Each structure stands twice: as C-alpha cells, then as structure tokens.
Amino acid sequence: MALLYKSTRDPENVVSASQAILQGLAIDGGLYVPTEIPKADLDFAKLARLSYQEIAVQIMQLFLPDFSQEELSECIEQAYDQKFEDKEITPLVKAGGQYYLELFHGSTLAFKDIALSILPYLMKKAAQKNHSDKEIVILTATSGDTGKSAMEGFANVENTQIIVFYPENGVSPIQKRQMLTQKGKNTSVAAIEGNFDDAQTKVKQLFNDENLRAKMARNNKVFSSANSINIGRLVPQIVYYVYAYSRLVKSGEIKNGEEINVSVPTGNFGNILAGFYAKKIGVPIRHLICASNQNNVLTDFFQTGNYDRNRPFYVTSSPSMDILVSSNLERLIFYLTKEDSKQTTKLMKELNENGKYTITPKMKEGLTDFLADFAREKETEQTVRKMYEKSNYVIDPHTAVATCVAEKYQEKEELSTVVLSTASPYKFPQSVLQAIKKQATTKEDFAALEELKQYVNRPLPESIQELEHTKINHKAKISAEQMTAYVEKVLNLS
Numbered sequence: 001m002a003l004l005y006k007s008t009r010d011p012e013n014v015v016s017a018s019q020a021i022l023q024g025l026a027i028d029g030g031l032y033v034p035t036e037i038p039k040a041d042l043d044f045a046k047l048a049r050l051s052y053q054e055i056a057v058q059i060m061q062l063f064l065p066d067f068s069q070e071e072l073s074e075c076i077e078q079a080y081d082q083k084f085e086d087k088e089i090t091p092l093v094k095a096g097g098q099y100y101l102e103l104f105h106g107s108t109l110a111f112k113d114i115a116l117s118i119l120p121y122l123m124k125k126a127a128q129k130n131h132s133d134k135e136i137v138i139l140t141a142t143s144g145d146t147g148k149s150a151m152e153g154f155a156n157v158e159n160t161q162i163i164v165f166y167p168e169n170g171v172s173p174i175q176k177r178q179m180l181t182q183k184g185k186n187t188s189v190a191a192i193e194g195n196f197d198d199a200q201t202k203v204k205q206l207f208n209d210e211n212l213r214a215k216m217a218r219n220n221k222v223f224s225s226a227n228s229i230n231i232g233r234l235v236p237q238i239v240y241y242v243y244a245y246s247r248l249v250k251s252g253e254i255k256n257g258e259e260i261n262v263s264v265p266t267g268n269f270g271n272i273l274a275g276f277y278a279k280k281i282g283v284p285i286r287h288l289i290c291a292s293n294q295n296n297v298l299t300d301f302f303q304t305g306n307y308d309r310n311r312p313f314y315v316t317s318s319p320s321m322d323i324l325v326s327s328n329l330e331r332l333i334f335y336l337t338k339e340d341s342k343q344t345t346k347l348m349k350e351l352n353e354n355g356k357y358t359i360t361p362k363m364k365e366g367l368t369d370f371l372a373d374f375a376r377e378k379e380t381e382q383t384v385r386k387m388y389e390k391s392n393y394v395i396d397p398h399t400a401v402a403t404c405v406a407e408k409y410q411e412k413e414e415l416s417t418v419v420l421s422t423a424s425p426y427k428f429p430q431s432v433l434q435a436i437k438k439q440a441t442t443k444e445d446f447a448a449l450e451e452l453k454q455y456v457n458r459p460l461p462e463s464i465q466e467l468e469h470t471k472i473n474h475k476a477k478i479s480a481e482q483m484t485a486y487v488e489k490v491l492n493l494s
C-alpha cells in the first residue's frame, strides 16, 4: 500500500501526501504523520556521488509518493538554484572538533529557506493534483525566521496569499526589517503584542474556527500553513541529514555505516523531527541532540517526562528558539504512545488547558533516540567567542547553543558530531560581535554589521547590505485578539 498521511488525533482522518500539504494542519486539530516509515535503500557510497538536488529527489519521493519523480525534480530544480549562494546548497564544514552543516545560504540567511523555497512549488502541484482552484491563504506565526522565509517563497506566487504574525518585541532588528520591507502584493505582515506562543496559539485557533472557514469557502479561499506543522516543511528537511552523512563518507571523515550524533538547535521541534525521520529511514545517527536555550522546556521534558510551559519566558540572543510550546512534539508524542490518537489527544488537551502534561514511564522508554540539554546566555556567548578564537570560525547564537550542548555530550560519547548551523552570523550581528570582542557594544545591528565583517570569512550578502535603506511596506500592529478581524480585512471576506 502506498504511504499516506493520518492525523495524530483521528486515525480515520487519512489523506494523500499532497492533500496533507494543502491542508497544513488536520481539521481535527492534529498533525499529519506518515502511515508508515518508508523503506529506503540508502547506499551512502552511491549517495556520496550525488548532488544535493539528486539526493533530494530520492528522499522526497519516499515520503511524497503521489508526486511523480518528474514533478519533484521540477520543484527541486526551481527551489535549489542560484538563490542559494553556495552551489552545494548545504555545505559541510569542519571546525573546532565538530562538523557544521551550514543551512543558511538561502535568501533570508536562515535554515528555513531550505524547506520554504520549495514549499510553494509543492503546494502549487498539490493544488493541481487535487483539482483545487481555491486561493491558498498561508497563515504563519513566526519567531523571526519563518515569516521572512515564507514570504520570500510565496511572494507573487499566483493564487496564493500569505499573512505573517510576529511578536513585536521578540525578533531581532534585522529579522524585523527583513519582514517589514517585504515586497509582493500578496504578502501581509502584522506585529503582535505578545510572544511567539500567543501568535502561534491564535493561528491554530484561526485554522479551526468553523465560522471563519465557512466564510473562506464562500470566497473560494482555503487556509494552509507554512509552519513546520505542515509536512511539506518537514519532508524537504529530511534531505540534508542524508546529505550531511553522505559528505562525511565522501570526504573519508567516517567509515560508511559508522554512527554519528547530530546536534540541533531546537524551538518548534521541526528541524529535529526531520532528523528523527532521517534516522528511521536508516541514516546512522545514534543520538539526536535536542539543544535549547534558556527557554529549556524541552530539556526538562526529555530528562523528566514532564512537559510544563508554566515558567518564565526569556527573550534570548537566539530568538528563533524562544518558544515554550513546541508544536511538532505532538508528532513524537504520537509515536511514543504507539500511535494511540486518543491518548495523544488527551495529553494535548491537558497542555492546552493546564499548560502541562506527563508521559507514562513506558512512553519515556521510547526517548532513547534523543539526548537533551540547554545553554545559558553566558555559555552561548562564550561558545561564539571560543569558536572564533580557536578555529577562526564565526557562528551565530543559535548554532552556538547547539555547539555548547554538543560539547557537553562529546565528553561522554566519542562520536563524530554534526552541528546544524541554522543561521548566518550576519543575521545577529550585535550579539555575535559582542561575544567575539568580549565587551558590550552600543552598536545596533546595522552598525555592527560593518565591524563584524572583518571577523567573518565571507562577504556580506547583498540582501543584508541593502536592508537598512529599503522601503518599509508593512506597518500593522495589533493585539492577538484582533487577528481574526485583521485576516478578514486583508482577505476582504464577506
């Protein structure tokens, strides 16, 4: 039987891959997961000779069987082209005892470009396949990077609109400016009073608002998501884990079949979940290291089995990980319950109502694929500096969190470790410069860029250089309660 997708909250809700991509979130509030783990025949000696794009075709085909190989190749070629400033797309760099998989060479300088540059193409094909002529409206809550990356992908894509909500005081100046200067008449951005979790919770409510959905249908529109709750975001990310391993084999850094660890700076648990699927299809990963910043709700969860979001929320130097409700964890919970949708629904309801839940000891035994720890702000800063001083390699604060946590485990497990480098240091210049120079700087992000340039061995991307003087196109600032009205106004719903 072909691989399909089912909701974590209703085993009867089964759809094709293309339908799951179109819907984003399941109508019952659950997330779509594959009905089975596909059988992959990963021959890394062979994969080592293939390009990123060629590996992408093979891996994505496994998880998206209702797309033909030709269709996938077409999407992949359009997505992974010269928009990426490195022709390897995600080059693997050795520095300071680890390997860095640089995922930030796309147009917005963060790893989300990998999935979001292909999602619009997948969605367009999915709409054709399902004979849908409805306008697709992408609703997205962002902790800073998804919003810009998704708008870049969807700007001026026919028959789509995209609306982005970001926490007013929760993103870096460069992230904010990137979003506010977005071009494309089908793009809208609004700042929300509150944090990322407020925005994400409200977006989920909008998806499940029957009244709003009926209005959308009357106007021949339908919602979808560009957040990592959409499997169209997760599947393209499985590819780079396979790619990383193939390059380690290719360069002779490891023997084919040798186990590695991968350290992932984690927020919404999307990136690391893609790694979980990569491990399931046979990439020899011993542990996926879940690295958090001071918002260490996931560290506590992996260590104790209690998930509890009732705690202080910190604004840190790694803002894209300032998250207390990691949406994608629901998919892991579903696997831990042995695919029991009733139990999953119950736990998610507890999270919704009390902000916490506890998994059973039996479920906890299923966590052996993961290790988890967190980095304090001071440690993150020290890690940036140490990497620069020792290896002349400049990393951003998110990558530093993953490095710091990886090093804690490297003392215990002597395995080659790949750190996922999720953002360019140029995206967070003030924090990075401060860390390298070991002194506070009064320079704001844009002023710090010039100075940072002398430490980083790569040119300043054009998109960042121009940013300070690009025209602001979006000014909306609203409360979370006003989001429904805002969406109705933007979409002109009657």
Ligand SMILES: *Cc1c(COP(=O)(O)O)cnc(C)c1O
Residues within 6 Å of the ligand: 110, 111, 112, 145, 146, 228, 265, 266, 267, 268, 269, 270, 271, 272, 320, 321, 398, 422, 423
């Ligand atoms: C989004 C993001 C993360 C967290 O990824 P998740 O998939 O949400 O866990 C880490 N680093 C950067 C730079 C990001 O933009």
